[in-house]
Amino acid sequence: MDPYVYPNSEVLINKFNIQDERELITVETQLLIASIVDIEAISNSLDFHHLSSLQTIHHHLFHLIYDWAGEFRTINIYKSEKVLGGLSVTYSKYNHIHTDLDKIFKWSSKISWTLFNPQLAKYFSKLMTDIWRVHPYREGNTRTVSIFMKLFADEKGLMFNEQLLSENASYLRNALVLAAVEEAPEPEYLNKIITEALCLTENKITANEKNISLSKIMTFQITRKNLLRLILNRIKNNYRTVW
Numbered sequence: 001m002d003p004y005v006y007p008n009s010e011v012l013i014n015k016f017n018i019q020d021e022r023e024l025i026t027v028e029t030q031l032l033i034a035s036i037v038d039i040e041a042i043s044n045s046l047d048f049h050h051l052s053s054l055q056t057i058h059h060h061l062f063h064l065i066y067d068w069a070g071e072f073r074t075i076n077i078y079k080s081e082k083v084l085g086g087l088s089v090t091y092s093k094y095n096h097i098h099t100d101l102d103k104i105f106k107w108s109s110k111i112s113w114t115l116f117n118p119q120l121a122k123y124f125s126k127l128m129t130d131i132w133r134v135h136p137y138r139e140g141n142t143r144t145v146s147i148f149m150k151l152f153a154d155e156k157g158l159m160f161n162e163q164l165l166s167e168n169a170s171y172l173r174n175a176l177v178l179a180a181v182e183e184a185p186e187p188e189y190l191n192k193i194i195t196e197a198l199c200l201t202e203n204k205i206t207a208n209e210k211n212i213s214l215s216k217i218m219t220f221q222i223t224r225k226n227l228l229r230l231i232l233n234r235i236k237n238n239y240r241t242v243w
Contacts, residue, residue, distance in 0.1 A: 002075060004068070004138045012139055014065050028065055032143065035061045039147065048152050049109045051101040057151070058137055058144045066139075072097045073138045081177050089180045091135040104130045113156040120158075121195040124149070125179065125187060128194065133180040142173055153198070161197045168193065 004012055011021050018024045042060050046053040059070025078088045092100045104127070111123050128149050135141045146165050153160035165172050175189035195201045 004073075004075070012066065015067065016065065028062075031064045032061055035064070036147065039151070043151055043154070046151060046155075048155050049105055051098065051105060053151075054101070054131070054136060054144060054148060057147050058140060061144060061147065062140050068138065072136045075138070077135060077138070081174075083174045083177055084181065089133060089135075089177055090182060091133060097134055097136045100134045101131070101136065104134070113152075113158070115158070121191060121198055121200055124153075124198060125190045125194045127152075129176060129179040129185075129187065129190060132176050133182075142169075142176065146172070159199045161199065164193065164197045 006013055006019055009019060011019050011024055014024060014028075016024075016027060018027060039060065042056055046056055055070045055072075062069035073094050076094055077091055079091075080086050080088060107130075108127055111117070111127075113120070113123075117123070128145060131148070132141060132145045137144065146162065150160050150162040150165075171189070172193060175193060179185055179187040179190040
């Protein structure tokens with residue numbers, strides 16, 4: 001049972017008691033835009049080497065509509081993804097969220113986040129992927145992580161085109177999914193948009209690449225070989241089969 005939704009519904013419990021999903025999405029989007037415009041209100045108080053920065057950002061973005069804004073989820077989650085053939089990324093278990101995020105931030109503190117680092121885009125993508133894979137919140141993870149990465153780049157003195165991410169939200173979401181599959185990751189799509197967002201390349205994402213979809217299996221979906229590997233790994237983990 002999901003304690004975050006209304007009974008017999010998939011609509012998240014909210015402060016406005018809106019129980020129509022489309023209406024909730026509309027109101028949430030409007031409030032989110034207002035919160036993003038006012039993001040400077042919290043930017044100077046963030047500690048980018050501690051998980052509390054994620055909590056502060058999520059709370060700022062969603063506190064007007066959800067009572068649990070800024071609080072890590074208390075249930076495990078599963079989200080069917082078209083680019084994974086209906087499977088879900090294996091997100092952190094709810095009772096491992098703090099531990100998993102601590103490890104990520106400790107790793108981040110050891111990295112040189114400057115343009116002199118030839119692995120900058122790769123590490124930037126890894127940080128974004130690792131945090132997103134934890135999926136610490138019941139809802140709003142991609143938006144929170146995107147804002148975090150923008151503010152993180154600002155704090156490190158890096159140029160970062162956040163508008164590129166917002167304009168290509170579907171691409172970004174699917175690129176994160178493909179990069180976050182631990183059994184068979186395909187990070188090249190995320191690396192490309194992050195490299196462009198960091199203004200480290202003149203190669204733009206093409207119109208076709210913006211549409212990572214099920215119909216483009218050989219180009220954009222997880223490769224058949226990796227999908228088979230993913231499915232076999234899930235079967236082994238679920239049934240403890242000896243292969």
